[in-house]
Amino acid sequence: MTELTKLHYPLNNNLKVAEPQVLVMGYFDGVHLGHQAVIKRAKEEADRLGLPLAVLTYTPYPGLVFQKLPLPWHDLTPLDEKVALLSKLGVARVYCLNLTSMLSELEPQSFVDEVLMPLSPRVVVAGYDHLYGARDKQADMAHLSNYARNRFDVVTVAKTALAGQNHKIASRDIRAALADGDLDFVKASLGRHHETSGVVVHGDARGRTLGFPTINIWTPEQESLPAIGVYVVSVTILGQQVMGMASIGRNVTFGKDRPVTVEINLLDFDQAVYGEPVRVKWLQRLRGEVAFESAEALIEQLERDRQDTRNYFEKD
Numbered sequence: 001m002t003e004l005t006k007l008h009y010p011l012n013n014n015l016k017v018a019e020p021q022v023l024v025m026g027y028f029d030g031v032h033l034g035h036q037a038v039i040k041r042a043k044e045e046a047d048r049l050g051l052p053l054a055v056l057t058y059t060p061y062p063g064l065v066f067q068k069l070p071l072p073w074h075d076l077t078p079l080d081e082k083v084a085l086l087s088k089l090g091v092a093r094v095y096c097l098n099l100t101s102m103l104s105e106l107e108p109q110s111f112v113d114e115v116l117m118p119l120s121p122r123v124v125v126a127g128y129d130h131l132y133g134a135r136d137k138q139a140d141m142a143h144l145s146n147y148a149r150n151r152f153d154v155v156t157v158a159k160t161a162l163a164g165q166n167h168k169i170a171s172r173d174i175r176a177a178l179a180d181g182d183l184d185f186v187k188a189s190l191g192r193h194h195e196t197s198g199v200v201v202h203g204d205a206r207g208r209t210l211g212f213p214t215i216n217i218w219t220p221e222q223e224s225l226p227a228i229g230v231y232v233v234s235v236t237i238l239g240q241q242v243m244g245m246a247s248i249g250r251n252v253t254f255g256k257d258r259p260v261t262v263e264i265n266l267l268d269f270d271q272a273v274y275g276e277p278v279r280v281k282w283l284q285r286l287r288g289e290v291a292f293e294s295a296e297a298l299i300e301q302l303e304r305d306r307q308d309t310r311n312y313f314e315k316d
């Protein structure tokens with residue numbers, strides 16, 4: 001079990017990390033392939049030294065502290081999912097530090113002395129472009145050894161890019177691709193399919209009359225959903241993995257200005273599951289949402305979508 005410790009600057013003097021550890025710094029939204037390379041490199045170091053591996057991450061997203069971004073903000077991976085993914089990579093402890101004005105204005109030397117040192121780092125690891133402390137000072141990886149003053153070693157991990165590209169894999173680009181419904185790019189960058197959590201709630205009970213009953217999913221605000229459209233999904237519900245086709249949209253065939261809902265027609269499944277927690281794995285985009293001229297035209301399209309969904313699982 002990975003241990004999660006929430007921290008606020010200035011750190012409580014009672015925080016005592018007795019044992020030295022390998023410490024990785026970063027926000028790690030999405031725990032994408034670039035992040036995974038950084039963590040794996042740190043894990044090698046931790047194993048070589050026989051020390052635990054710890055991550056120092058932040059909340060909220062640094063962009064929200066340095067500039068005005070539209071709210072609500074959606075991380076690719078909310079903190080609990082980030083911790084679960086880091087855990088799978090061998091991370092024993094996660095420190096989640098509030099990113100505040102006071103922290104972001106710290107001189108780099110003070111950041112090292114007052115934030116890193118209480119965490120007993122033997123080695124500090126981060127990616128080549130990681131910044132800490134005041135942005136306008138020399139708070140980069142090249143200068144970290146100076147501030148360390150022989151108290152810890154520094155490992156800087158080189159850029160990870162997608163095959164044939166120069167641009168680094170970045171969570172900002174993954175968030176943008178998800179907002180465009182580009183699940184292929186999302187998967188290539190994360191090294192896995194994007195997933196969201198939710199709970200089954202009531203819809204308008206129209207789906208059943210169309211011959212395509214749907215579970216309506218309430219998705220908590222901190223989760224990141226793909227763009228409006230129709231998708232092949234795999235749903236974990238009642239401990240089973242079930243094939244499905246999902247619609248994120250306003251059900252425009254049935255009126256204007258309806259709210260965006262997430263509905264999933266589960267294939268080969270028929271149980272009452274209101275209130276059940278679900279995990280949705282977003283596998284492939286099938287199409288955009290269409291305002292059909294009649295319910296019959298929508299039904300014909302839904303039949304084609306179901307065939308496309310079955311084809312996806314057959315080739316997989």
Ligand SMILES: Cc1cc2nc3c(=O)[nH]c(=O)nc-3n(C[C@H](O)[C@H](O)[C@H](O)COP(=O)(O)O)c2cc1C
Binds near residue numbers: 206207302
């Ligand atoms: C795979 C799938 C694709 C859908 N595509 C569309 C669409 O293109 N246009 C549309 O208006 N509604 C679409 N819907 C939504 C249906 O209109 C919706 O399931 C129906 O109105 C039932 O809503 P209810 O569950 O709230 O009763 C789709 C639903 C599913 C499951």
Ligand SMILES: Nc1ncnc2c1ncn2[C@@H]1O[C@H](COP(=O)(O)OP(=O)(O)OP(=O)(O)O)[C@@H](O)[C@H]1O
Binds near residue numbers: 026126
């Ligand atoms: N593609 C990458 N290659 C190498 N290191 C990376 C890559 N992306 C992020 N890192 C490093 O991983 C750690 C976590 O990244 P963090 O999320 O803090 O920042 P980031 O560089 O803004 O990542 P992103 O742009 O993906 O959000 C940092 O140490 C960062 O330097």
